[in-house]
Amino acid sequence: MSDAGYVLGQSERAARRLALQDRHFAAPSEALLDALALAPTDRVVELGCGPGGMTQRIVKRLGAGGVVVGVDASAALLEQAKQALAGTGPGRHEFIQADISKPDAWLDGTDVVIGRAVLHHVPMAEFLLGRLRGTLKPGTRIGFLEPDFRRPLAALAFAETTRPELAPLLAFAKAINDLYAAWRISPAVGASLAPALEDAGYADVRHTWHPFASDASVLENLAMIYDEVRDTLASLGILTPAEIEAQKQLLRALPTGTLPPVWGLHQVTAHA
Numbered sequence: 718m719s720d721a722g723y724v725l726g727q728s729e730r731a732a733r734r735l736a737l738q739d740r741h742f743a744a745p746s747e748a749l750l751d752a753l754a755l756a757p758t759d760r761v762v763e764l765g766c767g768p769g770g771m772t773q774r775i776v777k778r779l780g781a782g783g784v785v786v787g788v789d790a791s792a793a794l795l796e797q798a799k800q801a802l803a804g805t806g807p808g809r810h811e812f813i814q815a816d817i818s819k820p821d822a823w824l825d826g827t828d829v830v831i832g833r834a835v836l837h838h839v840p841m842a843e844f845l846l847g848r849l850r851g852t853l854k855p856g857t858r859i860g861f862l863e864p865d866f867r868r869p870l871a872a873l874a875f876a877e878t879t880r881p882e883l884a885p886l887l888a889f890a891k892a893i894n895d896l897y898a899a900w901r902i903s904p905a906v907g908a909s910l911a912p913a914l915e916d917a918g919y920a921d922v923r924h925t926w927h928p929f930a931s932d933a934s935v936l937e938n939l940a941m942i943y944d945e946v947r948d949t950l951a952s953l954g955i956l957t958p959a960e961i962e963a964q965k966q967l968l969r970a971l972p973t974g975t976l977p978p979v980w981g982l983h984q985v986t987a988h989a
Contacts, residue, residue: 732768732797734941738834739770741934745862745927745982746774746833752923752986753860757808758782759828764817765789765835769798772810775831779808786823787812818845820852830859834982837863837897842906843913850917853989859919860986862927863907866893869979876977885967886931886976889939892964895955896946907983919987926983931976940965 739746755761757780766772766787775785785808789795795812802810813823817832818839824830830849836842849859873887897904911924929935943950943961950956956964 732794734938734945735767735770737934737938737941741929741938742770742833742862742982745984746771748925748927749831749833749860749862749984749986750774750778752925752984753829753831753858755779755829756783760826761785761829761831762824762827763787764830764832765838766798766812767791767794767835769801771831771833772798772802773805776802776805776808776810781807781809783808785810786827788815788817788823790814790816820845820848824849824852827853827857830857831861833862834864836861836910837866837902837904837906839906840900840902842903843909843917846910846913846919847917850919850989855989857989858986859914859989860984861907861910862982862984863910864980864982865907866890866897866904868905868908868981870894872977872979882971883976885964885971886939886979888964889943889968892950892955893942896950896953899953899955907985910983910985914985914987919989922985922987924983924985926981928978928981930973930978931971931980932973935980936968936971936973940968943968 755778759779761775763772763775763785766789769787772785772787779785787798787810792814795814799812815821815823839845869890873883873890877883877887894904911922914922943965947958947961950961951958
């Protein structure tokens, strides 16, 4: 994943969305860390650390002898992560600007590899998982939280037949799937994680689905994604800027108390 390789953007607006996302992902994030059972002295590598939301959660679980290494392709997001982690502990933290799709020396001696909402930016993420398997020392724990943008299509396509007010949710799902298709990246990498890890020879592969209520924070996240990828959607002919603005207004007007819980995160853990 290159410095320009974030499908859903990496600008200052994206950083604000990621901060909202960190709050929304709080429960699944803590569940993933519980499942990985971090030890005080672990060396943890976080793939695609972004502005440091998950990194802060990791460092609080480590002791003075532990360290989390945040790896990201974006210099701007890494700078925000450094500021966010200033003065935190008890564990130590380091940051490295690198393409996570190309494992390198920053993986040496790693006890745990973590990624949250990052593999859906990586072309052929399954290839990366196989390469990691050949790089990591035996027993290394790995854990990922990944969305699935394709899964909502079936539920929303059916629900809209009797509830036309759900059209904005379906329009978003279709637009994002079209965007991923244009980038030649799977919008449903979360769903393929467990079988991919098993095929690559990982042990003790475990999968959990964390559903989200379609509440106001989810709708705001969708609207912020529209803002971030507006120019890309327009250049690809998926939606015009005017259509995006209209869809944002429709999303924010939806009655959150009656919306189907179609969004969520796949949690997958395993051992190398």
